[in-house]
Amino acid sequence: MSDVCIEVSNLNKYFGANHVVKDFSLTVRKGEIYGFLGPNGSGKTTSIRMMCGLITPDSGKGHCLGMDIFTQREQIKHHIGYMTQHFSMWGNLTIRENLLFITRIYNLVRGKARVDQTLEELGLTSRQHQLAKFLSGGWKQRLALAACTLHHPALLFLDEPTAGVDPKARREFWQILHQLSDRGISTLVSTHYMDEAERCHKVAYLSYGHLLANGSVGSIIHQQNLTTVKISGKRLTELENELLKMPGIEQTVIFGNSLFVTAKDEKVLNLILSHAVASDYEFCKVQTTLEDAFTWLMKNNAKNNKY
Ligand SMILES: Nc1ncnc2c1ncn2[C@@H]1O[C@H](COP(=O)(O)OP(=O)(O)O)[C@@H](O)[C@H]1O
Ligand SMILES: [Mg+2]
Structure with a gap:
């Protein structure tokens, strides 16, 4: 049996004259x-909604769990879990009551057993009697994830599930995603957090509806073929402004006492630094990060497309 869960190619979507997703392909x-x-x-949310059959693309083709995203939209719904960007639940019900209510709405068989199992798997058993409205952000997300896994979907679409959640709760949430992955459940998850991107098996990067990069974190960084140098010292913004005027310097960013300078051509970068950086600064070559790679991709795409 094929192990492909989602296979879409050349999906396009317009809202009026606005072309929001352009030739989107993903496996x-x-x-x-x-x-x-x-x-x-x-175009992340729009792409997610096309892949799970909630909206019809204007062109392209694709399958989700072997079902056609144009003609079998109704069937797809039964086999996927979708956690929307602004999900809601019943605040005056407890965690357990929320989940039991969902099993009744969707006529899921063996409701109680399902709820018990899901509570256990998501680490919610000890809090099952707490009212949803009193839960912190992290626990609310966990309840929302429980709600969309009750019907045992093979594939999850999570749209910015951890926005505004504290680092500890995000870490725990991601631990659960990896446990689900170990059980063979696939997850497509949108996020703005780079640490979360680095925890994915693969990532896709969209800008203005274009898929600019796609693959493992390591391969995306490698493909941009960038060199990054870390410069440490004082008055970093002054130095940064000087460097940005020089052709060959692509981008800069300051973290604490260090200025990170990224360029396409390592030789040019070294030459510039050896002339422009005074001897009281220290510098060394470092690994280009995923954020550097995305920033560079977006800047270049905008330049090439004259947005
Ligand atoms: N239902 C809609 N009607 C009209 N425009 C929409 C609709 N949904 C999204 N858009 C537009 O499509 C573009 C992409 O939106 P979206 O897919 O929500 O992006 P993202 O999830 O990456 O923030 C935006 O310009 C947005 O305003
Ligand atoms: Mg969105």
Whole structure:
């Protein structure tokens, strides 16, 4: 049996004259956690909704869990879980009551057993009697994830599930995603957090509806073929402004006491630095990060397309 969960190619979507998703193609395999990144308005939610059959693309083709995203939209719904960007639940019900209510709405068989199992799997058993409205952000997300896994979907679409959640709760949430992955459940998850992108098996990066990069984190960084140098010292913004005027310097960013300078041509970069950086600064070559790679991709795409 094929281990492909999602296979879509050349999907396009217009809202009026606005072409929001452009020739979008993606393959997601069983058990994979696929990160979905890109600025606000780049088309992530629209792409997710097309892949799970909630809206029809204007052109292209594709399958989700072997079902056609144009003709079998109704069937797809029964086999996927979709956690929307602004999900809601019943605040005056407890965690357990929320989940039991969902099993009744969707006529899920063996409701109680399902709820018990899901509570256990998502680490919610000890809090099952707490009212949903009193839960912190992290626990609310966990309840929302429980709600969309009750029917045992093979594939999850999570749209910015951890926005505004504290680092500890995000870490725990991601631990659960990896446990689901171990059980063969595939997840497509949109996020703005780079640490979360790095926890994915693969990531896709969208900008203005274009898929600019797609693959493992390592391969995306490698493909951009960038060199990054870390410079440490004082008055970093002054130095940064000087460097940005020089052709060959692609981008800069300051973290604490260090300025990170990224360029396409390592030789040019070294030459510039040896002339422009005074001897009281220290510098060394470092690994280009995923954020550097995405920033570079977006800047170049905008330049080439004259947005
Ligand atoms: N139902 C809709 N009607 C009209 N325009 C929409 C609709 N949904 C999204 N858009 C537009 O499509 C673009 C992409 O939006 P979206 O897919 O929500 O991006 P993202 O999830 O990456 O922030 C935006 O310009 C947005 O305003
Ligand atoms: Mg969105």
